[in-house]
Amino acid sequence: MNMALILLLILVNGYGFFLMGEDKHRAKAHKWRISEAHLWSAAVLFGAAGSYLGMQYFRHKTKHPAFQIGMPLLIILQLILLGYIQVI
Template structure:
């Protein structure tokens, strides 16, 4: 049971980071400041934050013209959701 809560916490944290990192990069883009690299955005997504990053992309309307983000991030989010469901079934 404790492991389940740790996994849930990790997923929530990574997705919150994914969401807010999109917002931070959008804010930096508007102000012409130093940007968060695309590799950092992808690393956060791959490490469990794809759902949050995809939600942040939609919410902030950021990176929506880049095909790799427009199609790749939602696809990765669906894959991660499936992995999360599978993990929770194993832990239950």
């Protein structure tokens, strides 16, 4: 796999992880929250694994069915797409 792609995946997944932690922190502090659309955007842009790890680590959005089901499905889809890209 291309080194630039690996670096990009690390950055995007790190950002997804960070967003989950930041949103959890803001929720506990009763501050302005990060929108679910923004959380999903980071996940859709190949940051689903980091977002999912952030969900579990920070125990955030774990009771929301859209996140419970959607995030693992998105990870599977992204792995398939990355495998397809690797073949090309």
